[in-house]
Amino acid sequence: MNDAPASQDPLLIQPIRKRETLADQIYGRVLELIAAGQIAEGAKLPSEHQISERFSVSRPVVREALARLRDDGIIVARHGIGSFVRRRPPQGLIDYAGADDVAGLMRCMEARLAVEPAAARLAALRAAPDDLSRIDSALAELEQVMRSREPVIELDFAFHMAVARASGNEIFARMLDTTRAQMQAAIGVAQSLTRIGTDQRIEAVITEHRQIAEAIRARDGEGAALLMSYHLTQARQRVTDQRRRV
Amino acid sequence: MNDAPASQDPLLIQPIRKRETLADQIYGRVLELIAAGQIAEGAKLPSEHQISERFSVSRPVVREALARLRDDGIIVARHGIGSFVRRRPPQGLIDYAGADDVAGLMRCMEARLAVEPAAARLAALRAAPDDLSRIDSALAELEQVMRSREPVIELDFAFHMAVARASGNEIFARMLDTTRAQMQAAIGVAQSLTRIGTDQRIEAVITEHRQIAEAIRARDGEGAALLMSYHLTQARQRVTDQRRRV
Amino acid sequence: MNDAPASQDPLLIQPIRKRETLADQIYGRVLELIAAGQIAEGAKLPSEHQISERFSVSRPVVREALARLRDDGIIVARHGIGSFVRRRPPQGLIDYAGADDVAGLMRCMEARLAVEPAAARLAALRAAPDDLSRIDSALAELEQVMRSREPVIELDFAFHMAVARASGNEIFARMLDTTRAQMQAAIGVAQSLTRIGTDQRIEAVITEHRQIAEAIRARDGEGAALLMSYHLTQARQRVTDQRRRV
Amino acid sequence: MNDAPASQDPLLIQPIRKRETLADQIYGRVLELIAAGQIAEGAKLPSEHQISERFSVSRPVVREALARLRDDGIIVARHGIGSFVRRRPPQGLIDYAGADDVAGLMRCMEARLAVEPAAARLAALRAAPDDLSRIDSALAELEQVMRSREPVIELDFAFHMAVARASGNEIFARMLDTTRAQMQAAIGVAQSLTRIGTDQRIEAVITEHRQIAEAIRARDGEGAALLMSYHLTQARQRVTDQRRRV
The missing domain is CATH 1.20.120.530 (GntR ligand-binding domain-like)
Structure with a gap:
């Protein structure tokens, strides 16, 4: 922190979070499954662990993708149980x-x-x-x-x-x-x-x-x-x- | 409106409201008077008409400048009476x-x-x-x-x-x-x-x-x-x- | 109200603003005129002064009634010009x-x-x-x-x-x-x-x-x-x- | 729901959620532990299960009490890890x-x-x-x-x-x-x-x-x-x- 971070302003020159792209891709993959009806409305999503395995990405990436799907109203979390499809988006x-x-x-x-x-x-x-x-x-x-x-x-x-x-x-x-x-x-x-x-x-x-x-x-x-x-x-x-x- | 306004997108290529600059100047002039104590805290501002005369600008420009001073907490309007200095900004x-x-x-x-x-x-x-x-x-x-x-x-x-x-x-x-x-x-x-x-x-x-x-x-x-x-x-x-x- | 207001807590025992009832009545009178079409949609309301004369009530009462009609979306004020009927309520x-x-x-x-x-x-x-x-x-x-x-x-x-x-x-x-x-x-x-x-x-x-x-x-x-x-x-x-x- | 619930209006005559009292008590018990420093600032709370055992109440009651402590800024949840003391209230x-x-x-x-x-x-x-x-x-x-x-x-x-x-x-x-x-x-x-x-x-x-x-x-x-x-x-x-x- 002492070696001049403020003057170089790393916040702005570095690309905005690399992780974004990956999380966006996982978001898209899960969304496709839901839109195609492969995970039905009301059905439970695979666990974070399973999704992370299936797409070979880290848990934080999956967690971020699911959090977004929740914020966007596609899925809904039930405390201690898991996530469920709230809405099926149109193809x-x-x-x-x-x-x-x-x-x-x-x-x-x-x-x-x-x-x-x-x-x-x-x-x-x-x-x-x-x-x-x-x-x-x-x-x-x-x-x-x-x-x-x-x-x-x-x-x-x-x-x-x-x-x-x-x-x-x-x-x-x-x-x-x-x-x-x-x-x-x-x-x-x-x-x-x-x-x-x-x-x-x-x-x-x-x-x-x-x-x-x-x-x-x-x-x-x-x-x-x-x-x-x-x-x-x-x-x-x-x-x-x-x-x-x- | 029929001669192709949408395609040329006039909303974006034209400068944002010319009037802005004038209103900003009047805002600044009135603010200077208040900051300098020439219009004291609690005192009544000159009328829209007077300000418009004094600075040779139209009433809408004055009205806009006063509305901003109000929104910014510098003056306060009393219905049907006029505007009063709410706060004197520091020089x-x-x-x-x-x-x-x-x-x-x-x-x-x-x-x-x-x-x-x-x-x-x-x-x-x-x-x-x-x-x-x-x-x-x-x-x-x-x-x-x-x-x-x-x-x-x-x-x-x-x-x-x-x-x-x-x-x-x-x-x-x-x-x-x-x-x-x-x-x-x-x-x-x-x-x-x-x-x-x-x-x-x-x-x-x-x-x-x-x-x-x-x-x-x-x-x-x-x-x-x-x-x-x-x-x-x-x-x-x-x-x-x-x-x-x- | 001068003798010991805080201890007797006049805020709670006295009736809520007498003026309410009068302003509510004026609100109702003006609303009736609008609902009956006697003041048409888009038309200008009589001035505060005229309303105050017509119903023999003080200006503050009229002002309060008009402010409510504005808050309730019935009329709309135009700065320095007057109030106009925004919506005609159903009879x-x-x-x-x-x-x-x-x-x-x-x-x-x-x-x-x-x-x-x-x-x-x-x-x-x-x-x-x-x-x-x-x-x-x-x-x-x-x-x-x-x-x-x-x-x-x-x-x-x-x-x-x-x-x-x-x-x-x-x-x-x-x-x-x-x-x-x-x-x-x-x-x-x-x-x-x-x-x-x-x-x-x-x-x-x-x-x-x-x-x-x-x-x-x-x-x-x-x-x-x-x-x-x-x-x-x-x-x-x-x-x-x-x-x-x- | 068919036998005339609306007319008897059960929403209002029945006491508001019995569970409230119990959850309030658990809220108070956990708060006492935190105020007394028995669970330190930053420390992890016992699990829902442990709290439920300790006070002999159901999991939903514990969950509600913890949710309130979270809403009130006393504890903070970390996804998939547990709840931690955010603030120690004064005794x-x-x-x-x-x-x-x-x-x-x-x-x-x-x-x-x-x-x-x-x-x-x-x-x-x-x-x-x-x-x-x-x-x-x-x-x-x-x-x-x-x-x-x-x-x-x-x-x-x-x-x-x-x-x-x-x-x-x-x-x-x-x-x-x-x-x-x-x-x-x-x-x-x-x-x-x-x-x-x-x-x-x-x-x-x-x-x-x-x-x-x-x-x-x-x-x-x-x-x-x-x-x-x-x-x-x-x-x-x-x-x-x-x-x-x-």
Whole structure:
């Protein structure tokens, strides 16, 4: 610790945790088994030890992968008994995202859940008239294109960026832009699943966006934050729950 | 809206709100008046109209600047009466940051308040042993250097980055890194004021960091998030309240 | 109140703010005008001064009533311009609740929004097997009876009490029980409006309850709290927004 | 469930979970061992099985008691390894509260953490002039009497009730009043420990209250909620951490 660690700033130049990649792969492998129905909904997962043996990775890697699957709502732990499948993700999730990338997409959703509700709250308090019309335009286009079942990745992203910008704090937009590629990938997967989904699902997604815009326009900060949290949580659930129709 | 706005993505290529700069300048001007004691603590601010005349800017610009001063705890609005000085910032804030940059530093604090408590919560749930020792090392160095009243910008930043990385979600670290320059400027200003401050203030800042680390080590997610929010809020208040001793 | 306030503890023995009743009445009067369409959606409300004259009450009373209407999402303030109707409540709200009681019902919702999400979060972390089956039973009955469009006040209340009890902290249940009469009145009004509502609305209400139960069963504390907040906010909006179909 | 459960409303007439008492007793027994130093700080607790044998209670009862000790910050679980002492509570906690009652006092703190920050936020938005002076009076008396190291249970309770009443929603005050006896017992224990504590501790407690009042007066809703959460969390920690000086 004495040999100049701070000046070289090892926190930033070294790659972010090597282990991430491995854990992401194990996350993907287990997810594939669940999506394929090889471990059924409600069924008990193999033990940490068994998974570690099967994929020839260390226990901490397995533990991290399982912790993420739990945080993402795919499995649920029962104290002292083991982990059980909570939801079977649709096969489309694996097909569209690639098994190894699902963990990354979920982390993107998680980070957005920290940033976007706060931005929406401030947007409700501060949006200038041109911010509001930018949000409304993005919403109007989004509705129209979604109903035609065309791809709307750019429009969805534009809506969320318009909210972030309306916060009056450019850092929120910059933070979202930092995850632009991952965000658009995540939106792309969600939309692929939505576009092959029911009309109700399309209307539900539209309603979630519309409610956010309405709360911002009504200067309802708490409401805007809550509705953004709800939207992102529902989006996450839509891509991970094969049984979900809406 | 029909001539291809989405494809060109105007949200991102155009500069973020021109108005920002002007509002930031008015923010700085009013702040200078308050810091210099020309508008005393508890005193009523000139009306929006008067400020707009005096600085030859439009009412919306003034309104935005005042809204920020309110959000940053400098002034307080009384319904239908006007705005009053809540706190006189120390002259050092203007000296170290430059009046025009204070608004930007405050937005940096605001954005950190959205991201860092969420990261701290996840760090408490997920930190691996090496994450914990990285946090502890940063903390130990920070304590030592702060007590010697030497500059600790890098170390303070390193502590917060270590917490963000311990979240197990690399996006949090990337988001903080996005504001690296502003964050370090903000930390620099806070530290300049702390280093010329009382011993109690130095101990208070150390305690705030230590409590965060302790909550993460104890796997107390709610606690870690709360203590991070508290720390950032107190930091913001320390740089804006001249009367504050601790 | 000058003679020995602390020792006699006037905070508790005196009635809670006399002004409440007057402000509640003004709240009700303005609400009636909006529900009857006499002040249209989007239209500007009379000024504080005009309302104060019209109903022969002081400005602070009017200000309080308007602040509540704003908090309850009925009107929205535009800085320096005035207040505008955001939503027209259904006539049924006035009919079922009585204009003078609506403000009280809304305060009940507000207090529930503080207590119930916290209880749901703890329920997710702590619910014992018998807690879970109590929640599921309440849910099953609720679904069945709601679909038959029969009154379900007791069942709805029972569901929320079962969640509060599952928190493992008896105080949450006791606090809800404190507002039992008001809560059941509020539930009653909401249900009256739901029962004459569309099938989609009935399914939406059922889904909101089911999602809460599912998150608790899945040990998803954050999710359970968010979904409870969402449910209560939606319930509040359903009774105040005449245009809302779901 | 078929024989008329809803009409008889078994949720409310039956006593709240019998198991509570037993788990509370085990909580108290383990706490005594830790307070007495028989299980040292950092040391590993006996296993669930061992505790269950030693006190002749079922595993679920032990599990519940340990979960509470974890939630209250006394112990910390390490995945797959066991539970370890995080903090040694001061002997005074057992002496003043009685071992069997500590779990109940902690639940009181937990419930207050749900209700009081929400009330403080609304108080900041709505407090009328007489609400503010009531808060200030309670604060002034509290400061004076605390510094003289006299008992201030009523005054502390009065301060918190004044904040709850200032929320403009009488239900918050009624909910706190519901836990009046437990709240005053909890305040009594905290104060007994504070009064034999250092001057710094007394000043810290005063500062926490003063910050809440200041945020309410400044109409800073987010700040008031955060500072109330911080105060209650610190209060809980003060009574459970023997090493803590402030």
